Amino acid sequence: MLRAVYAGSGKSYACKAMERRGHKVLFVCPTNRLVQNNRENGVTLNKFFGVGMPDDGGVTRLNKFDDKPYDVIVFDEIYFASVHMLAKVKRYSESNPDKIILATGDTDQLEAIDLVSDRINYDEYMNHCIDTIFPNSILLKENKRLKSERDKQYLTMLKRDIFNEDIPIKNTLQKYFRSTKRVHTENNIAFKNSTCEQVAKQVRKQMLKKATDYEVGEKLVCRKYFKMKNAKLQVNFEYTIEAIDGTNFTVVDESTDQKFNVPKELIMKNFIHSYCRTCHSYQGSSIDEAIAIFDTDFYFVTRKWVYTAVTRSTDLSKIFFYVGPPLVTKEINEDDVLERYLELKVHNYKMQDLKAGREVPPSGYVTKQWLFDQYGKTCPACGDCFRVELHKGKVEGNLTADRIDCDEGHHLNNIVPLCVTCNERKSCWD
Numbered sequence: 001m002l003r004a005v006y007a008g009s010g011k012s013y014a015c016k017a018m019e020r021r022g023h024k025v026l027f028v029c030p031t032n033r034l035v036q037n038n039r040e041n042g043v044t045l046n047k048f049f050g051v052g053m054p055d056d057g058g059v060t061r062l063n064k065f066d067d068k069p070y071d072v073i074v075f076d077e078i079y080f081a082s083v084h085m086l087a088k089v090k091r092y093s094e095s096n097p098d099k100i101i102l103a104t105g106d107t108d109q110l111e112a113i114d115l116v117s118d119r120i121n122y123d124e125y126m127n128h129c130i131d132t133i134f135p136n137s138i139l140l141k142e143n144k145r146l147k148s149e150r151d152k153q154y155l156t157m158l159k160r161d162i163f164n165e166d167i168p169i170k171n172t173l174q175k176y177f178r179s180t181k182r183v184h185t186e187n188n189i190a191f192k193n194s195t196c197e198q199v200a201k202q203v204r205k206q207m208l209k210k211a212t213d214y215e216v217g218e219k220l221v222c223r224k225y226f227k228m229k230n231a232k233l234q235v236n237f238e239y240t241i242e243a244i245d246g247t248n249f250t251v252v253d254e255s256t257d258q259k260f261n262v263p264k265e266l267i268m269k270n271f272i273h274s275y276c277r278t279c280h281s282y283q284g285s286s287i288d289e290a291i292a293i294f295d296t297d298f299y300f301v302t303r304k305w306v307y308t309a310v311t312r313s314t315d316l317s318k319i320f321f322y323v324g325p326p327l328v329t330k331e332i333n334e335d336d337v338l339e340r341y342l343e344l345k346v347h348n349y350k351m352q353d354l355k356a357g358r359e360v361p362p363s364g365y366v367t368k369q370w371l372f373d374q375y376g377k378t379c380p381a382c383g384d385c386f387r388v389e390l391h392k393g394k395v396e397g398n399l400t401a402d403r404i405d406c407d408e409g410h411h412l413n414n415i416v417p418l419c420v421t422c423n424e425r426k427s428c429w430d
Helices: 011-021 032-037 045-049 083-095 122-133 149-162 169-176 193-207 264-270 303-310 337-355 368-374 420-425
Strands: 002-004 025-029 042-044 072-075 100-103 138-140 178-180 187-190 219-222 226-228 231-233 238-245 248-253 258-263 271-273 276-278 291-293 319-322 388-391 394-397 399-403 415-419
Touching: 002 011, 011 025, 011 072, 011 100, 011 138, 025 032, 025 045, 032 042, 042 045, 045 083, 083 100, 083 122, 149 169, 149 303, 169 303, 187 193, 193 271, 193 276, 226 264, 231 258, 248 264, 258 264, 264 271, 291 303, 337 368, 337 388, 337 394, 368 399, 399 420, 415 420
Parallel strands: 002 138, 025 042, 025 072, 072 100, 178 319, 187 276, 187 291, 291 319
Antiparallel strands: 219 238, 219 271, 226 231, 238 248, 248 258, 388 394, 399 415
8 A cells, every 4th residue: 555645655556566566556446537548557446346337228247457467556545445346456466466556645645435434434434444455555755746945845834724623724825825816827726626627618718819619739628427428528637629620629538549539519519628627537647837726715625635636746936826806796695595495305316205105204314414414525436526506506516325225215324415417327236
């Protein structure tokens, strides 16, 4: 197990160096973005373990990944994995003593879903689970991402202040970084999808002076999993526009050189420009250019989110945080709109269970608080962030309470958080 004192200490790089020692290395990743970073030697946790994803006829066709060509398996960013998935990692490790099995991770960065008791410290419990799987560990103590010694020293103080609960996050950002009231960087990080969309539009219009909606060479991020004939496009994958022929686009996944022909209406519905990405999709990546960070005052933003966002940069002097006017005019009122939204979700789960003849217990059933506590964490199937926001006059959220046993209802011992896309695609876990 490779841990690090600081983000950007070279955990994944150290694992990849096994290739130079003659090994065939496979990276098993929690997010599609990390899979793309590893090209043909990357696979998602779900695909690796063959977690069931049914086709339109309800038949599961996803087979367990063929790991025979690989003698080194790296479970990258393992703290993204759910407890359920960690159990699979443990069984796999015990069943494959002939393979070198590594993992990387950091409890100070973004969390996966939390399935443990609220009486147990999350970091302590996750470390206990992982230490059970990996009895040998390495701790990397020097940041390798930052280019200057001065920045490395600043990072020590920055991390200390970010995780000091007595210091407001806003104060720490003001202390270490410059603020900006305008959109002026091509690399931007935000929490909300609506912010990503608006920032990308401003970058294209105000900075790059784009006259058309799309241009050849621009990069797009797929925000929804969808299928076309003989093609599947993945959430958080980045695609480059290679050609535009009227209303037909050719986009390419540069990690595999696979090309897709996509109608413009599907491009507009399922993609956004990549000039602003969510923090979750950037985890594990480095950025050399200037970065602006948005949504730092949004109430689902945590200290771990801020730490992960600012540690993507290779130069702390190139980080800005946005303090300008709201880019999205309407914000969720936590005490009003969100309250009603969560009440309705709980009510709908009860109606589903009653209609199906499943028991709805007076206590121990899914609650508003349980749903609220999942926002800001990540889907265990695809690594996307659970989020809810007010967009174009209505509440949009991607969180669902997925039942483990399909014969039972939505009680707390039978549900795990799952994003809408993954819930629609999966079969019940065995």
